[in-house]
Amino acid sequence: MSSRRDFMGMALGGFAALGGIAALYAAKKTWDPLPSVKAGGFTTIDLSVAKENELVIEKWRGKPIFILKKSASMPKDNREIVIGGNRYLVAIGLCTHLGCIPAYLPNDLMFKCACHGGEFDSNGKQTFGPPPRPLDIPPFKINGTSLVLGETGPEYEKMLANKLTQSV
Amino acid sequence: MAHFDEKAKPFSNQWMNDRLAVDTVKKVLSTEYWIPKNINFLWAMGMILAATFGLLIVSGIFLVMYYQPDTKTAFDSVNYTIMTEVGYGWLWRHIHGVAASVVFLIIYIHMFTGIYYGSYKKGREMIWLTGMLLFVLFSAEAFSGYMLPWGQMSYWAGMVITNLFGGFTKDFLGGIGNIQALVEWIRGDYVPGQAFLSRFFMLHVFLLPLVIMGVIVLHFAALRIPHVNNQDGEEVDFEKSARLYKEGNKKESEVIPFNPVFLSKDIFVMGIYFVLFFYLVFYHFEFAMDPVNFDPADGLKTPAHIYPEWYFLWSYEILRPFPFNVGLVAFGFAQVAFFLLPFLDRSPNVAPANRRGLFGIWFWLMLIDMIVLTIMGKLPPEGVWNVIGFVAALTFIILFILLPFITKTEKKA
Structure with a gap:
């Protein structure tokens, strides 16, 4: 008799668990970013309008994108994007510590984050404080004098392969 | 079946007691x-x-x-x-x-x-x-x-x-x-x-x-x-x-x-x-x-200083002075540390802290440390505030690690 009850208990428990797991899966998917949010993830920016040592801030996926045209005296770096002989820093303008937006100090040629005191040089490399890595470079594809952010071009793939930035 | 008093008037005390045991619940x-x-x-x-x-x-x-x-x-x-x-x-x-x-x-x-x-x-x-x-x-x-x-x-x-x-x-x-x-x-x-x-x-x-x-x-x-x-x-x-x-x-x-x-x-x-x-x-x-x-x-546009409301400042300050990964571990520790209190306190005594020797000192140090962390969490992360915040965050962790040892030495009252 007890084995019959056991069977019924297990059958009930099994189906209930199955339903529970299905509901959890649905709940997880409900919290996922919507397709319309994911599809809005491409932005084209024109680099030719940037002026030397003057920070331009664009927006990509709701995040600020730093564009800094480097002057000839500023140090070279393997993370810069070169278009028509001009060198640019293009990076996501969120501190790699906890995501605040660092301010650019053009006289000191560096970025400073007010939240936890992190500092980055004009190449976006961390020089002080808690940031664990340089400012991330968004996936980009060079298209004439423009950049398409969100698409992956060979220059970006090379940077990824050389571990100069990480995928975002 | 329970006994219901037929004569009880609706919503009288007896009538309610028969149905909801209100007197027992109140007691x-x-x-x-x-x-x-x-x-x-x-x-x-x-x-x-x-x-x-x-x-x-x-x-x-x-x-x-x-x-x-x-x-x-x-x-x-x-x-x-x-x-x-x-x-x-x-x-x-x-x-x-x-x-x-x-x-x-x-x-x-x-x-x-x-x-x-x-x-x-x-x-x-x-x-x-x-x-x-x-x-x-x-x-x-x-x-x-x-x-x-x-x-x-x-x-x-x-x-x-x-x-x-x-x-x-x-x-x-x-x-x-x-x-x-x-x-x-x-x-x-x-x-x-x-x-x-x-x-x-x-x-x-x-x-x-x-x-x-x-x-x-x-x-x-x-x-x-x-x-x-x-x-x-x-x-x-x-x-x-x-x-x-x-x-x-x-x-x-x-x-x-x-x-x-x-x-x-x-x-x-x-x-x-x-x-x-x-x-x-x-x-x-x-x-x-x-x-x-x-x-x-x-x-x-990030505000010049980002800080949480005052009641989160102490745990925020435990996160802030360390390198990222270490800070995250310290922060995680701060969130669970107080949960562990009944198990970290090895003393058999239930008594006010001021009658428990070293634990009394531990209590007041912890309270002061939490206040210092709270104040430092509000100040911008610069210069000497960084140092004080770092010491206070370290003190918090050390106090919890010390707790089982100092309470173990406590004699049974």
Whole structure:
């Protein structure tokens, strides 16, 4: 008799668990970013309008994108994007510590984050404080004098392969 | 089948007793729920918390009628509609804001009273654990509520706190601790946006309050068997004392009934509390309203200094002075450390901290350290503040590591 009850208990428990797991899966998917949010993830920016040592801030996926045209005296770096002989820093303008937006100090040629005191040089490399890595470079594809952010071009793939930035 | 008195008039005492056992319920829950006499005003904090939670619910009900969880209209629905158009809308908002801040002050007093008198040991572990769970739930409730006005501090606090769920950096242990996808999953977007605001609205007004109410019931239930502690940590014979009290020997009895005797004292303390509370609501509500949050959210502009509300500053300061991965571990430790208290305290004594030798020093050091961390968390991360913050964060961790050793040496009283 007890084995019959056991069977019924297990059958009930099994189906209930199955339903529970299905509901959890649905709940997880409900919290996922919507397709319309994911599809809005491409932005084209024109680099030719940037002026030397003057920070331009664009927006990509709701995040600020730093564009800094480097002057000839500023140090070279393997993370810069070169278009028509001009060198640019293009990076996501969120501190790699906890995501605040660092301010650019053009006289000191560096970025400073007010939240936890992190500092980055004009190449976006961390020089002080808690940031664990340089400012991330968004996936980009060079298209004439423009950049398409969100698409992956060979220059970006090379940077990824050389571990100069990480995928975002 | 139970016996029903046929002659009882509908809704008379007898009629209700037959159907709902009202007299028994009243006895069990109030008139014969025994509280020791040997307590002081600090024992009133529980009921003050319950009353403040009640005020938060009532004021919240009125706010939610006009609040709009939409990134375009949320800011104006609070700062324009509720504050200037809705009759007495300002009153509900200021009650809600002040209560949300003050409730944490009372929670900390309640907590440190428990630590001082050893009310987390010897059968009272579940009271402590459910209480700590309530602290975490109240923190989540406060955080989700802070998002709703969709000002600059809402947005950037949302950004910083959800980023913490990304875990360790990619270069740490081959990236296994990096879960950036979780951050985007929590937000429902790459950055805090509409999906984020509406889900935190749901959490704030429905799911979290529901869970909090459930855990409050559990917290009270956990109190039932071990009873309330007293000023000397003395083991009261509740059965004997209850008998004495019911026989009329109230003087010899060590206990009083919850209702009406203990409650009347509670209500006196509550009276004083509410005078101060409403003084703040009417004359000093601004302490609970960060001026930066009166600028609408802007994803392209970080405020000069981002800091949480005062009640989160101590744990924020444990995160801040370390390198990222270390900071995350320290922060995680700070969140669970207080949960472990009943198990880290190896002393058999339930007594006030000042009678427990080294533990007394530990208690006051911990309290001072928490205050120092709170102050440092508010100051900008520069120069000497960095150093003091670092030392205070380290002290917090060391104090918890030392606790089992110093309590083990304590002699049985």
